Structure formats: C-alpha cells, structure tokens
Amino acid sequence: MKPIIFTVPGINWHVPGYGLMLMLGLFISIWWAARRAARSGANPDVILNMGFIAIIAGVVGCRIMYVMHYWDTFKTAGNTLQVIWAIIDVSKGGLEFYGGFILTTITVLAWLHFKEKVSIRWYLDIVAPSAALGLAIGRIGCFLNGCCFGGTCDLPWAVRFPYGSNACIHQWKKDLPGAGIREELLYTDATTGVTMPLTRESFFASDATLEKVANTYRQMSKLTRKLKKTTDPAVRQRLSDELRAVTQAGGKELIQYLPVAENMVKYGLSAAQIRALARDYRTLPVHPTEPYSTITALIIAFFLDALYWRRTRDGQVILTLLLIQPVMRWWLEVIRVDNPVDTIHMFTISQFLAVAMTIVALVGLIVLHFMPPRSPRARLWTPEEEAPPTDRGKGERAARAH
Numbered sequence: 001m002k003p004i005i006f007t008v009p010g011i012n013w014h015v016p017g018y019g020l021m022l023m024l025g026l027f028i029s030i031w032w033a034a035r036r037a038a039r040s041g042a043n044p045d046v047i048l049n050m051g052f053i054a055i056i057a058g059v060v061g062c063r064i065m066y067v068m069h070y071w072d073t074f075k076t077a078g079n080t081l082q083v084i085w086a087i088i089d090v091s092k093g094g095l096e097f098y099g100g101f102i103l104t105t106i107t108v109l110a111w112l113h114f115k116e117k118v119s120i121r122w123y124l125d126i127v128a129p130s131a132a133l134g135l136a137i138g139r140i141g142c143f144l145n146g147c148c149f150g151g152t153c154d155l156p157w158a159v160r161f162p163y164g165s166n167a168c169i170h171q172w173k174k175d176l177p178g179a180g181i182r183e184e185l186l187y188t189d190a191t192t193g194v195t196m197p198l199t200r201e202s203f204f205a206s207d208a209t210l211e212k213v214a215n216t217y218r219q220m221s222k223l224t225r226k227l228k229k230t231t232d233p234a235v236r237q238r239l240s241d242e243l244r245a246v247t248q249a250g251g252k253e254l255i256q257y258l259p260v261a262e263n264m265v266k267y268g269l270s271a272a273q274i275r276a277l278a279r280d281y282r283t284l285p286v287h288p289t290e291p292y293s294t295i296t297a298l299i300i301a302f303f304l305d306a307l308y309w310r311r312t313r314d315g316q317v318i319l320t321l322l323l324i325q326p327v328m329r330w331w332l333e334v335i336r337v338d339n340p341v342d343t344i345h346m347f348t349i350s351q352f353l354a355v356a357m358t359i360v361a362l363v364g365l366i367v368l369h370f371m372p373p374r375s376p377r378a379r380l381w382t383p384e385e386e387a388p389p390t391d392r393g394k395g396e397r398a399a400r401a402h
Helices: 017-040 044-069 080-088 097-116 120-145 166-173 200-204 207-229 233-267 271-280 289-308 316-335 349-369 389-401
Strands: 004-008 013-016 186-188 195-197
Touching (some): 013 017, 017 289, 044 097, 044 120, 097 120, 097 349, 120 316, 186 233, 200 233, 289 316, 316 349
C-alpha cells in the first residue's frame, strides 16, 4: 500500500497512487483502443473522443454511485462547504466501477449515435477490451490506496495493510480479535466525544512539522489553563489575545495535525515515536481482492481482444464483456467486506448490478442473433487527404481574387 507515490518538490503537492493509476489506466486503454481501431479500419479520432468522454463521465459516474452508496458518511462531514468538498475530493479513492460504467455507456451511446453517426455495435466492440484493461490498471490504484479490501483469511498470499488503511479502520470498528489499536493512536473529539484512530494523512507531515504543531498546542494549553484560573478582566483580555495570536499563527497545519499533536503531548511522545507506533501496526491478514480483480480483468481484456479479431457479428465483444465481467465481480463481492449488503436485504449494490448486467447481456445476445452480422453503419474510415501546398496556395489566391 502506497497512497502517496511522491511529493512534488517546492509546492509540496502529493501525487496519490490511486489517481495516478486511474489516469494511466485511462490513457493506456485509450491508446490500445485507438490502435485496434486503426488496424481494423475504424476512425481512431472517434476513439479519442470517446476516451475524453469516458474520462469525465467515468469519474463522475463512479463518484456519484459511491456518494449515494455512502451518503450517511458524507452528510456528516461538516457544514455545506465541507460536505461539497468531501463529495468532490477523490484523492483518497471512493469510486465505484459500475457507476462510471453506466454513465459512460449512456454518454458514449448518445455521442456515437447523434454526433459521430457511426456504428455503435462496432465501436463498442473496439473499446470493450480496453475497458477491461482500464479496470485492471485501476485496481492497482485501489491496492495502493488500500480500498476495496477483502475479508480475513489465512492463505499464504494474504496481505496485511498498514495503519490508517480502510482495512485497519474496518477491523477496529468490528472489534475483531487481534485488530486492536494502541491508545496512543486513538483520538477523542472534544466536541462530539467520538473516538477514532488518527488518520493516515496525519502522518504525511514531516517530524519537524508535527513537533512544531505540538509546541503550538503546548502554548495553547498553557494559556488556556491560565485563562481559567484568573478572574481579572485585563489579564483575561491579554491572555485571550495571546491565545488568538498563537492559534492564528498555527494556521492550516494546526487544524490538520492537531489530533496527532494532542496525543504527542498527552502521552509524552516525540514525532518519531508516535510515527513508529503507526508504522509497526499491521491489520489481520486479508484476501488481496484488488490483485484478484487486476488478474481477472487482464484475462478478460486479452480474451476480448482475441475475440474481437474472430467475432462473427458486431456487438459480440461488448456483450461478452457484459456477460463475464459481472460473474467475476459477483465472486469478488463474496470475499470483499467493505461493501454492505444493503440492496433488497440480500445483495451488495454491485452484486445487484452484476445480476442486472448479466440479464441485459443475455437478452442482447439473443437480439443480436436476429440482427445483421455487420452493422449497416459500419463503414471503413478513409483519412482525408490534404491538398498539396501548391494547390492550396492557388486556391487561397483564387479565393482572394474572387
């Protein structure tokens, strides 16, 4: 697990592993589909346009489904602005594949039919293997981020996630034997009284930054104690002004790292010591469902690519994807524990959609049997030839003369 791949020097901008793999997956998939299009006589520019749509609709759709699925968590994120930011912040993950797949499918179908006016069946066949490839690469990002984890197991290839991961929080909340977290890493909010583990983002800061925030907290605590003891109005005013100045000087870092600083002061720990406690923690062994998903999606991608060159009807490849990918997803949902069984009291939302997609694929294959093998709109693309420079120059002079 590596949620942050690297930090851009100078601007201190973190590059998340999840976002990086998501972008790599999109660009590599688009390139592979454009190459397939060029080899089979389709227009690569249409693929590029579809890819641009997929980038936007895919992320938006994935996020919408995730937010709807976990709305109870988002609505308690704070005030209206904080809720909005929590919704649009995808740096920590929080995308559900089927949401992006559904919205992307709708927008791409509309684009191909109304704007490009090309064969929907043919172009969806072209992009089907790439969709599976993009999913495979995207799941590597899930593994780096620590989301989409599996249930506990004792298999030789089981993985153990570090402190602050989603698996860590899940196991601690479930109070699983052996999943306890040391009290030095637990923080109780003074306002709500809720106890939670310190966030993994709290440890992205350097030791120097954490020590600085801890010193600021010590000053604040000292001034607060003095303020409580005195009743002299002038002294109280002076102490209040000092406390306000210290708090303002702490700035954004104070707000972001205050829980860690409080625990450092409370338990007499240095930044290096509390960081070591977090570093030594490991979850109980769990199924590596993200690599499972990557492997199965890669197999599907290369199988669909082989099927594309051997298909007997336009539409076979995309419908095959809709038929076999949900089966794989259903199997993965059985061993994943991060998605609740909250759909008609027996399915996760992904299992329900997997069943629906399988039915759509079966009906589609039946309907496809009665359609022409080759789509009437499937026309070979011929690049437009540019006029020679001399002819273009003559044309421009003739136009000016006219």
